[in-house]
Structure formats: C-alpha cells, structure tokens
Amino acid sequence: MRTRLAAPRITITTIPTPKADMLDDFLIRAGLAALGTAMAAGPLGCFVVWRRMAYFGDATSHAAILGVALALGQGIAVFPGVLGTALAMALAVHALSGRGLAHDTVLGVLSHGALATGIVAVALTGGVRVNLELYLFGDVLTVTRSDLAWIWGGAALVAGVLAWRWRRLLTATLSPDLAHASGIAPRREALVLTLLLAAVVAVAIKVVGALLITALLVIPAAAARGAARTPEAMAVLAGGAAALSALGGLWVAQWLDTPVGPSIVCVAVTLFAGSLPLRLLAGTRG
C-alpha cells in the first residue's frame, strides 16, 4: 500500500514520455478525482440534508477508518476494505433505525466508536509508519489511475441510481405514508440511500478523508438550498457547488500549500456563506 501511494510522484518525474498521457499529471488526476466525488456527493447530500442523515453519514464514514485498518492488515486494496466496513456500518444503522433506535445517542456511540476503533486498529496493523492523516483528511494528490477508476465508477453508480429512483426516493422522503399509498415501500428507498451513502464514503475517502466526508455531503446541499425552488434544481446546484468547491479547494491548496481535503471544505463553507443572502431573499419572497 505504501509503495502504491508513492507511485504517482515517481511516474511524473521519471517517465517523461514524449506523448505524455493527460492522466500522467498528478494534478489532473487529483482534479478528476475531486470532480467525480463532488458529482456523487452533491446530489446525494441533498437527501442527507432533507432526511437529517448527517450523523448517519458520520457513522458510516468513520467506519471507513476501520476498513482502512482491515485492508492494510489483509494486504488488500483500500477501496474494497473501506466500502465493506462502510456498508456494514450503514446496514447496521439502517437496521437500528427500523427499531426506532437510531437517535443521536446511538449514532454518536457508533460513529465515534468506529472512529476510535479504526485508529487503534490502524496503529496495531500498520505500525507507526502508516500516515493516518491520509485517511482522516484525504490526500487527493496521490490518487492513482486505478483509484480514479474506483472513484468515477462509484460516482457514476451513485448518480445513476439517484436518477433512476428519483421520484420514489423523493416521495418516500416527503412522506412515508404518501409513499405507502402509492405502492412505494419507504424502508426500501431508505435502504437504497443507505447503500449509496456507503458508496460515496468509499469514493470520497481519498479526496476529503473520513472526517470531512459529511461536510462534502451537507455543505454544498445547504449552499444550494437558497437558490433552488425545486428538489431537482437543488440537486443540480449542489452538484455544481460541490464541483466548484472541489476544484477551487484544489487550486487553493496548490496556491497556499495547504492540505487539499480541508481546503475543499473551506471553499464549500465560503460558498455556503455567500448563499445566505439568497436564502434570506427567498425567505421574504415566500
């Protein structure tokens, strides 16, 4: 794993092929990875906001750290490990919510429990040489071609499923009873969103890291709220805001030499702050 992470820098310095592939540039790869993540996180983030699943997102993304530890311990790629534990956590929370247990306290226990266990497990399996910050805050500059394939594959899957089930998901979100009366099972739609959330966690961990994934879900959606009059518009705007944050954050990070993940989130927060006047206007307009 450690050698895989180092690989891209070697590629750009030692193989200056005359007809260089665009993807050989680590900045291009980073930009593409951030864009792919944004396009999945923005629209899904709307559901996270509408359904108040932010804490749920935290629990799922923190579980990813445990996945990192397992993957390092087993010597397998990080993505499947992260996806696996995120899925397991998401399903566990989904099952608990069906019994009316997924309130703040239980989610708090699961979320921080997963984070702490994951950090301890990484320390146990990887020793001191594993840079945990990589997974807590992301390191999009070390994204490889195969990472990009995972990210874009996952993002396309999330966007595709959202588009396919859009009306059902939206009806179930508006009112479970209205959904039932129309022959839609709200629990099934909630499960779909749960699974998509796990997929986004796996996609985003390398870009913004486990600690800030929820930020990438919630903040662009919140920024889009003020300017949107329909759910569809909000989803599209959230995707746009997330993409702008991703590329803007990458640029800021290069410019100020700051970590990319937190820089992306800072740009998103700035966009949100800029959207507040719009929101107030929308409020007075009624």
Add this chain to the structure above:
Amino acid sequence: MNALLSATGLEFGPRAAPVLRDVSISVAPGEIVTLVGPNGSGKSTLLRLLIGALAPRRGKVHRARGLRIGYVPQSLVLDASLPITVRRFLDLPHRVSDADAAAALEQSGATGLEGRQMAALSGGQFQRVLLARAVLNRPQILILDEPTQGLDQPGQAAFYRRIATLRRDLGCAVLMVSHELHVVMSATDRVICLNGHVCCEGTPEVVTAAPAWRELFGTGTGGQLALYRHEHDHAHEAGGAAHHHHHHSHAEG
C-alpha cells in the same frame, strides 16, 4: 359487488391495550364511507393499516389488484430544507402533464397555484393541493384523514361539496375520517362509528339512532360531535353526559 378495499379481524397495538381489535371494514366501488369516533379511537391508525403504512398484529387487509389509492394525510410537515413547488409536488410519484396538473388543481379548488412553494401555502391551500395530488392518476378510492382540519366552517362545507363532486366526476369510492359529522352527513352513504372496535355502522339515519352511537356521544367527547347531537337531537344533556361513563357496546357490531 367486489370490495375495492377490505379488512377482516384487524388487531393493532400492544396486546394488553390494543388500539384496534377485531375491526372489519369494506369499501365498495363508488361509495362514500365516513369514519367517526372520539380522539384516540384508532381512526387514523385504521387508515394507515389500510394503505399499508402499518402492519396489523392480527387480521388481514385486502386491496383489489392494482388498486389506485389517492391518499390525503391528516397533516404533512415539509422539511424546510426541501424546496418544492406545487407543480413538482403533483409529479410525485408519477410525472403528470401540465394539463392534467392544472385540471386536478381546478377540481380541487386550487387553480393557478402551480408556481407557488408548498411551504408558502396557507393551511386550506395546502389541503386542496394534497387533494389535487390524490385525484391525479385516476384513483379508484380516495382516502382522506380529517381533510378539513384547520378550515373554518364554510371552508369545510365547501371541501365536502368538492368531495361529492369529485366522487361523481371520477366515479371513485371515498373513505374519510371526519369530526364534522353535521357537515359531512349529507354527503355520506355509510357511517362507521369506531372506538377501538366498530361500535355501529350503517346509513347516517340508522347509525344516529343506534344505542351505541348515543352511548359514545353521550360521553362528552366535546366539540363537533356534541354540537351535532345538540343540534339534531334536542337532547340537552351535555352537562349530565359526563356521568354515565362509556363502556364498549358490541351490540351493533
């Protein structure tokens, strides 16, 4: 005639204190059935069992194959974080044409509200938009849970006249919960009086003459029901009513 929607022997809630027990109900095509009963008598629970939002502990709900239900909930709280126009709300869960949407809004007395935000509607407008959404997709049965909550009396009367018109135009059955019996009576084919179980059932005239009915509304459930009794019975016993406590009567079941 085959029932559109029926249930037999429904039981729901904790075994020790069931909300509903041994409730059987059936609605035939085109008929208007009104559920009445005191607060906490299980009316909304029964409707939610019938649409499949709740699962009964015992008993069975049977819906005709491919039954199209138009459901108007008692209330719908929209999360402020979710922006949605009336027009887009009508598109859930099936996209409808602009012409159909406009027609449904007109039928429901909500003409021209398409561009408005759902969150910005008044209580009455909101209820009429919920009704408009329910009548789209040609429902075979409209299920309305206290649809006139928050409307003033003229508003209620207008709402029930609209329901009667809709029934005539769409040919659909209507099953509704209502407290405003004095308003709804004329537009009802059958009344089912519920209090954890079916106390009595029949045409408005038969039901209001039944002992179980008198028993139930002699308990001083207050408000509209007492008012109804007061207006039509001329039995001025609202004050003394508190004395004979309600006990469940199965006689008319």
